[in-house]
Amino acid sequence: MPYNMKEVIANKPSRFAEGHRMCAGCGAPIVARHILRALKEEDHAVIACATGCMEVSTFTYPYTAWTDSFIHTAFECAGATLSGVEAAYKSLKKQGKLPEDEHTKFIAFGGDGGTYDIGLQSLSGAMERGHDMVYVCYDNGAYMNTGIQRSSATPRFADTTTSPAGSVIPGKMQSRKDLTQILANHHIPYAAQSIAFGDFKDLYEKAEKAIYTEGPTFLNVLSPCPRGWGYNTEDLMEINKLAVQTCYWPLYEVVDGKYKITFKPAKKLPIEEFLKPQKRFRHMFKPGNEWMIEEFQKEVDRRYQELLDLEEMTNKE
Amino acid sequence: MSIRERLSGNEAAATAMKQINPDVVAAFPITPSTEIPQYFSTFVANGAVDTEFVAVESEHSAMSACIGAEAAGARAMTATSANGLSLMWEMIYIASSLRLPIVLSLVNRAVSGPLNIHNDHSDAMGVRDSGWLMLFSENNQEAYDNLLMAHKIAENKEVLLPLMVCQDGFITSHSIENIMLEEDSEVKNFVGKYEPEHYLLNKKEPISVGPLDLQAYLFEHKAQQAEAMKKAKDVILKVSKEFGDWTGRYYGLFEEYKLDDAELAIVCMNSTAGTTKFVVDKLRNQGIKAGLLKVRVYRPFPAEEIAKALSHVKAVAVLDKSDSLNGAGGALFTDVTSGMYVNNIHVPTINYVYGIGGRDVPALQIESVYNDLSKIVETGNLGNPYRYLGLKTKEVM
Numbered sequence: 113m114p115y116n117m118k119e120v121i122a123n124k125p126s127r128f129a130e131g132h133r134m135c136a137g138c139g140a141p142i143v144a145r146h147i148l149r150a151l152k153e154e155d156h157a158v159i160a161c162a163t164g165c166m167e168v169s170t171f172t173y174p175y176t177a178w179t180d181s182f183i184h185t186a187f188e189c190a191g192a193t194l195s196g197v198e199a200a201y202k203s204l205k206k207q208g209k210l211p212e213d214e215h216t217k218f219i220a221f222g223g224d225g226g227t228y229d230i231g232l233q234s235l236s237g238a239m240e241r242g243h244d245m246v247y248v249c250y251d252n253g254a255y256m257n258t259g260i261q262r263s264s265a266t267p268r269f270a271d272t273t274t275s276p277a278g279s280v281i282p283g284k285m286q287s288r289k290d291l292t293q294i295l296a297n298h299h300i301p302y303a304a305q306s307i308a309f310g311d312f313k314d315l316y317e318k319a320e321k322a323i324y325t326e327g328p329t330f331l332n333v334l335s336p337c338p339r340g341w342g343y344n345t346e347d348l349m350e351i352n353k354l355a356v357q358t359c360y361w362p363l364y365e366v367v368d369g370k371y372k373i374t375f376k377p378a379k380k381l382p383i384e385e386f387l388k389p390q391k392r393f394r395h396m397f398k399p400g401n402e403w404m405i406e407e408f409q410k411e412v413d414r415r416y417q418e419l420l421d422l423e424e425m426t427n428k429e
Numbered sequence: 430m431s432i433r434e435r436l437s438g439n440e441a442a443a444t445a446m447k448q449i450n451p452d453v454v455a456a457f458p459i460t461p462s463t464e465i466p467q468y469f470s471t472f473v474a475n476g477a478v479d480t481e482f483v484a485v486e487s488e489h490s491a492m493s494a495c496i497g498a499e500a501a502g503a504r505a506m507t508a509t510s511a512n513g514l515s516l517m518w519e520m521i522y523i524a525s526s527l528r529l530p531i532v533l534s535l536v537n538r539a540v541s542g543p544l545n546i547h548n549d550h551s552d553a554m555g556v557r558d559s560g561w562l563m564l565f566s567e568n569n570q571e572a573y574d575n576l577l578m579a580h581k582i583a584e585n586k587e588v589l590l591p592l593m594v595c596q597d598g599f600i601t602s603h604s605i606e607n608i609m610l611e612e613d614s615e616v617k618n619f620v621g622k623y624e625p626e627h628y629l630l631n632k633k634e635p636i637s638v639g640p641l642d643l644q645a646y647l648f649e650h651k652a653q654q655a656e657a658m659k660k661a662k663d664v665i666l667k668v669s670k671e672f673g674d675w676t677g678r679y680y681g682l683f684e685e686y687k688l689d690d691a692e693l694a695i696v697c698m699n700s701t702a703g704t705t706k707f708v709v710d711k712l713r714n715q716g717i718k719a720g721l722l723k724v725r726v727y728r729p730f731p732a733e734e735i736a737k738a739l740s741h742v743k744a745v746a747v748l749d750k751s752d753s754l755n756g757a758g759g760a761l762f763t764d765v766t767s768g769m770y771v772n773n774i775h776v777p778t779i780n781y782v783y784g785i786g787g788r789d790v791p792a793l794q795i796e797s798v799y800n801d802l803s804k805i806v807e808t809g810n811l812g813n814p815y816r817y818l819g820l821k822t823k824e825v826m
Contacts, residue, residue, distance in 0.1 A: 193494065203452040
């Protein structure tokens with residue numbers, strides 16, 4: 113059904129209140145607010161959050177930015193915590209202890225630290241067990257809450273406080289883990305990669321599918337961090353756009369095993385366009401370091417080609 | 430009408446859980462508590478309970494899921510041992526700070542390392558300051574009874590703290606003993622319905638749980654936990670009285686066995702109390718005034734009551750089935766002696782670390798403790814207050 117995203121944004125009340133303490137220019141609150149907007153207005157939601165920027169900035173006692181029910185326990189267990197909530201819902205519903213006509217949806221948020229790294233086991237377990245929940249990773253590519261330490265989501269060569277660009281070692285030397293593929297290979301009904309981009313429809317529609325597909329679903333949303341990445345706060349949306357148009361962060365979804373790339377740039381921009389406005393890649397532009405940009409480009413190309421191949425392969429009749 | 434049965438400690442715990450019929454059980458297998466989730470998943474598979482069983486991928490997730498479930502408004506239970514509890518440790522503190530009356534069946538086992546699967550109390554002692562209520566059980570009957578009382582205590586509005594029921598791994602968990610079970614319907618009646626005041630699944634009142642709690646409030650929140658722990662003592666006594674009136678089996682904060690007129694006393698917990706009772710009887714036949722104080726409620730710690738109960742004896746030995754490795758004495762010893770000191774009761778008291786890693790504790794060993802106490806009374810010389818019982822000497826090794 114055709115709809116106007118601007119009208120949805122204007123007319124659907126936000127379930128994520130203003131007054132939280134996230135930084136200006138941070139991608140994460142936009143992601144949270146927009147994903148919650150995909151909930152049906154009449155539905156209740158329980159949101160779980162891993163320890164991280166989003167948790168500490170939105171729920172500092174006695175204030176909360178969450179208008180739905182919300183639970184935070186620890187860093188590595190948003191998946192397990194929410195599976196307990198969902199199991200309680202199933203059990204109480206089955207026993208007639210909750211109103212029959214009320215519906216509750218379950219959404220977890222974790223940064224890349226709480227998702228790719230310390231929380232991977234808990235997430236994997238929750239997905240394998242088939243709980244009816246969405247896990248959203250807001251991936252900002254490092255442990256930003258503790259002060260920009262490398263994670264397994266940090267791109268190669270990025271300068272972080274535990275992979276500093278030094279005179280001998282030029283930043284992080286390892287490639288980024290591909291979490292969306294790992295989750296797709298859990299054979300869950302829905303896994304997708306998105307970003308707050310353009311008219312925001314990509315994120316909205318994927319959130320809606322993830323929330324209202326029965327069973328475990330996963331969204332990986334790139335969520336820039338002005339402090340960690342080193343861009344001007346007002347450039348957030350530009351950075352998001354460049355991540356997509358350079359194919360650094362391809363937008364795609366995997367529905368019951370079938371891959372679909374949801375945005376294919378008409379003209380793929382060179383990776384420098386994405387790297388250049390970010391201080392974490394500044395050393396790559398020093399004379400003599402051209403090889404780093406070349407390597408980076410090669411990896412982006414290879415990964416994008418893999419996706420194109422997967423799309424072709426999984427859609428064969 | 431009570432039903433006479435023969436069950437192992439694990440079967441007794443699983444039976445209690447079946448009769449409690451919790452909304453959610455999340456558990457991960459670990460020896461020697463593995464049988465509890467095994468038996469329980471059979472109840473689930475056969476429709477004997479309404480429970481959602483969450484077969485989590487670790488104990489950390491087991492406690493996380495229990496926290497989620499309990500906060501959601503459900504009754505959640507789990508079982509574990511040793512390293513399982515160690516892996517839960519982070520979440521154990523979070524469960525009590527969120528004031529969630531989760532009930533855990535802890536089958537005590539030595540915490541690694543090195544790896545050992547047998548009984549001691551090092552797992553329980555590792556969480557003794559975590560804000561959980563802790564009940565210890567001498568045998569399968571007490572493991573069963575303590576679990577039946579658990580929710581009524583933990584869910585009391587004055588308390589709202591999680592509770593663990595301890596029993597000795599293998600010694601109790603895997604030994605089949607006679608037991609009196611209560612009727613399902615009567616258990617259901619006694620345990621009652623869980624009606625939380627605030628919970629995540631209440632659409633009419635959305636809540637946020639588990640904040641960042643900084644300098645302005647954390648101190649007060651911790652003091653509230655401590656207050657609840659203090660109040661729990663009376664609630665435990667009240668629930669235990671109701672339980673006694675129902676079943677005929679009465680429990681207090683601790684059990685005094687021939688302690689009234691005793692001159693020599695042993696303080697211990699769990700299955701060792703059974704062996705000690707046997708030794709007390711034997712010594713009494715020889716005219717030796719031996720007695721026992723068996724701690725049932727370890728948290729909250731009944732410091733004053735224990736100190737008073739021991740005030741008339743001539744010497745006390747506190748047996749710790751876990752070494753605190755602090756060069757000064759085990760945890761139970763430190764608790765008992767500090768309780769005596771602040772209550773101005775001064776009885777010569779020594780400590781034995783014993784039974785580590787499942788080392789057998791025969792009656793003769795317990796008897797040797799009473800002999801040692803006797804010598805202390807005779808000579809007036811306490812000697813080394815921090816001793817080992819049943820430790821091999823270099824010559825033997």
